[in-house]
Amino acid sequence: MSIILVGVNHKTAPVEIRERLAFNDEACADGLRRLVDGEVVREGLIVSTCNRVEILSATTAEQLESGAGRLAQFLDAAGQLPAGFLNSYLYRHTDEEAVRHLFRVASSLDSMVVGEPQVLGQVRRAYSVAVEAGTAGRVLNRLVHHTFRVAKRVRNETGIAANAVSISYMAVELGKKIFDSLKGCTVLLIGAGEMAELSARHLVNAGASRVLIVNRTEEAARQIADEFGAVTVPFERLDQALAEADVVICSTGAPTYVLTEAQARQALSRKRNRPTCMIDISVPRNIDPAVGKVPNVFLFDIDDLESVISSNIREREREAERAELIVQSEVMQFQQSLRLMDIGPTIGAMRENFQEVARAEMARQRKHLGVLTKEQETAIEALLLTTVNKISHPILNQMRRFYESTEAETVPDEQDIFKLEE
Amino acid sequence: MRSLLLAVLAAYLIAAIHSILAFINKRRSVQRVAEWATVAGFIMHTAALGADWVIDGHYPLFSLREALSFLAWALVLVYAVVLYRYRAQAVGAFTMPLISILTFFSLLIAPGPTDALPSFSATRLFPIHTTLVIFAYAAFFIVFMASVMYLLQERELKLKTFSAIFYRLPPLTTINEIATNAAVVGLTLLTFGIATGMFWSWNRYGRMWHNDPKEIFALLTWLLYLFLIIYRSTASWRGRRAAWLGVVGFALVLGTLFGARYLGGYHVFG
Numbered sequence: 299m300s301i302i303l304v305g306v307n308h309k310t311a312p313v314e315i316r317e318r319l320a321f322n323d324e325a326c327a328d329g330l331r332r333l334v335d336g337e338v339v340r341e342g343l344i345v346s347t348c349n350r351v352e353i354l355s356a357t358t359a360e361q362l363e364s365g366a367g368r369l370a371q372f373l374d375a376a377g378q379l380p381a382g383f384l385n386s387y388l389y390r391h392t393d394e395e396a397v398r399h400l401f402r403v404a405s406s407l408d409s410m411v412v413g414e415p416q417v418l419g420q421v422r423r424a425y426s427v428a429v430e431a432g433t434a435g436r437v438l439n440r441l442v443h444h445t446f447r448v449a450k451r452v453r454n455e456t457g458i459a460a461n462a463v464s465i466s467y468m469a470v471e472l473g474k475k476i477f478d479s480l481k482g483c484t485v486l487l488i489g490a491g492e493m494a495e496l497s498a499r500h501l502v503n504a505g506a507s508r509v510l511i512v513n514r515t516e517e518a519a520r521q522i523a524d525e526f527g528a529v530t531v532p533f534e535r536l537d538q539a540l541a542e543a544d545v546v547i548c549s550t551g552a553p554t555y556v557l558t559e560a561q562a563r564q565a566l567s568r569k570r571n572r573p574t575c576m577i578d579i580s581v582p583r584n585i586d587p588a589v590g591k592v593p594n595v596f597l598f599d600i601d602d603l604e605s606v607i608s609s610n611i612r613e614r615e616r617e618a619e620r621a622e623l624i625v626q627s628e629v630m631q632f633q634q635s636l637r638l639m640d641i642g643p644t645i646g647a648m649r650e651n652f653q654e655v656a657r658a659e660m661a662r663q664r665k666h667l668g669v670l671t672k673e674q675e676t677a678i679e680a681l682l683l684t685t686v687n688k689i690s691h692p693i694l695n696q697m698r699r700f701y702e703s704t705e706a707e708t709v710p711d712e713q714d715i716f717k718l719e720e
Numbered sequence: 721m722r723s724l725l726l727a728v729l730a731a732y733l734i735a736a737i738h739s740i741l742a743f744i745n746k747r748r749s750v751q752r753v754a755e756w757a758t759v760a761g762f763i764m765h766t767a768a769l770g771a772d773w774v775i776d777g778h779y780p781l782f783s784l785r786e787a788l789s790f791l792a793w794a795l796v797l798v799y800a801v802v803l804y805r806y807r808a809q810a811v812g813a814f815t816m817p818l819i820s821i822l823t824f825f826s827l828l829i830a831p832g833p834t835d836a837l838p839s840f841s842a843t844r845l846f847p848i849h850t851t852l853v854i855f856a857y858a859a860f861f862i863v864f865m866a867s868v869m870y871l872l873q874e875r876e877l878k879l880k881t882f883s884a885i886f887y888r889l890p891p892l893t894t895i896n897e898i899a900t901n902a903a904v905v906g907l908t909l910l911t912f913g914i915a916t917g918m919f920w921s922w923n924r925y926g927r928m929w930h931n932d933p934k935e936i937f938a939l940l941t942w943l944l945y946l947f948l949i950i951y952r953s954t955a956s957w958r959g960r961r962a963a964w965l966g967v968v969g970f971a972l973v974l975g976t977l978f979g980a981r982y983l984g985g986y987h988v989f990g
Contacts, residue, residue, distance in 0.1 A: 457746060461887070475877065475886065478894040573892055573959065594959060596877045609882045 299437050299640055300359045303396035304369040304388055305352025308410055311387040318377040321346040327431040333372050334433040338365050341435040343428040347420045349410055354400060356437035366390050397441065397632050401625045404445045405452040413458035413614050418449045448628045455624060456617040461610035466496035468603045469577050470504045473545050476575050476596060481505035486543035489550030490518040493579050497547050502526060510539045537561060541568035546576040548584045559588040562595055641701045645694050652690050656682040724768045725827055731761030732820040739812035743888055751809055758816065762796045769793060779847035781854065788826035792819045794858040802862060806898055808890045814865045845920040852913030859906030860973045866899035867966030874960055896959055899966055900952050907945045914938060937976035944969045
């Protein structure tokens with residue numbers, strides 16, 4: 299059996315193309331039923347996300363070319379594009395390359411942001427749609443399950459998803475480097491911007507128990523406060539709120555410093571010098587950089603966050619190299635198991651063997667037949683071989699169908715079968 | 721016994737190398753190797769100490785060779801507690817190499833004739849005194865290491881350099897807690913260790929204090945850690961300065977442990 303993968307992704311096709319091809323679950327199931335004919339395209343699965351549309355299918359080794367053509371045509375039709383239109387955007391991978399590609403996609407090595415966790419769920423969804431449509435057969439079943447295993451291994455054994463790469467998540471990341479747990483922490487938002495809100499949401503998810511919001515206009519503060527169950531604090535009482543906060547996120551539109559060094563010192567002594575993480579995501583900055591010199595205050599401005607993010611991305615890329623090694627070894631393992639699953643060579647060998655028996659019998663009985671013309675001799679040999687072939691053909695076919703309908707791990711090779719008879 | 725100790729050293733070395741590797745590349749599988757090697761080394765080490773005790777007929781903590789080996793053993797135990805309690809794997813990368821070095825040096829020193837042992841080492845109180853003190857030193861080493869880790873991590877956060885250390889060290893409050901708790905445990909052990917030593921000396925010589933360099937160092941050590949704990953437990957958070965004290969205090973511990981040998985006095989054995 300052979301595997302073909304044809305598709306477009308964010309690297310090969312612009313969004314105008316990808317959006318035309320995008321499938322929802324229903325279209326996916328419909329399309330699969332139309333595509334899979336049991337002859338050229340034997341099994342099929344469509345992965346459709348905002349960054350990629352890919353069709354994965356299984357066919358026989360002989361029909362690899364026509365199968366790939368069929369898939370490309372199918373995509374053209376699905377996007378209501380003229381035939382061949384997509385050719386310059388499409389990539390085609392077969393066998394080992396297709397397997398590697400799928401492993402890399404599911405492990406999020408092919409994603410726009412390496413290590414993002416959504417893509418595995420999208421592959422999982424694509425698979426369940428294919429299962430429901432009845433187009434996932436034994437090859438794809440096996441491939442997809444192996445893919446899940448690889449993705450899990452990559453996630454567990456490398457750190458490609460370990461460090462945050464978004465500004466809003468940085469508060470959690472930095473907080474965790476200061477406090478062993480964010481549980482029970484108090485978060486103070488100065489300013490009610492969208493980014494601050496998002497950061498606070500992450501902190502609350504990570505366990506922070508209290509959110510205080512200080513804003514010049516109390517209305518905006520109240521709006522966010524309602525969403526979180528947070529407490530609004532009037533601007534005049536900023537100092538008091540500061541003394542209670544473990545994590546401070548500042549994002550106001552103010553043109554000057556909202557928080558000065560003197561305020562920070564005072565707040566710290568009121569909270570008995572317990573460490574405080576302050577994050578200033580506003581431009582111009584709202585926390586005086588001198589605040590960072592106060593002992594046990596750890597102040598980060600937007601540039602610091604960017605620099606952590608870029609170092610996190612570098613860290614992820616280093617980890618991605620390790621992930622590639624895992625993918626490589628898994629691809630080899632899968633190919634090995636696929637080869638064991640393939641009944642083709644065994645059937646070929648058996649056919650050879652049957653014909654060999656016929657020829658041997660012919661040679662043994664030849665002397666009893668007397669003098670024959672060349673034509674007669676060929677006719678007798680043909681007679682024997684066609685008889686053997688015609689008798690064995692349905693049996694071998696039946697055997698092939700039987701193996702392909704089971705989830706057998708391995709097929710017996712021809713020696714195993716004949717040894718039984720000896 | 722030597723061959724068993726060589727095996728112990730090998731296990732500790734494997735653990736040390738894997739701990740450092742795990743610290744660098746953060747692989748759980750590597751960390752697991754380090755932990756299992758530590759366990760294997762510790763079991764063999766315990767067996768070696770036990771066998772020493774049975775064969776030599778005295779508690780295996782008297783000569784310098786024995787003290788080094790016993791200290792290594794105590795450190796493994798303390799490290800295991802820290803690892804179990806705080807899951808702070810980074811500690812292993814710092815501790816296991818030291819444990820290996822201690823074991824190595826204890827192997828370098830040829831065992832002396834056993835009959836040279838003074839009779840007093842057979843009294844019951846003496847081994848208790850030495851054991852308590854050795855465990856106190858092990859705890860102080862953890863204080864030292866956590867303090868160094870604290871200073872490194874604090875520096876990373878303040879300067880925002882975010883080097884490899886930043887990703888690998890535990891959070892500040894965790895390190896701080898390790899240092900504080902280890903200091904409390906160490907001081908408690910040292911207090912009892914000094915007390916048993918004094919009591920033993922009183923029974924034997926009729927005096928508690930010999931003005932011996934080791935005693936003076938020990939007293940200074942005791943005072944410093946007492947101060948450290950009081951300093952830490954006052955209402956304010958003192959992370960950085962307390963961490964510096966933890967580093968300086970360890971110099972005194974080293975002075976007590978080794979320095980006093982060169983200053984003479986009655987505390988020098990083996």
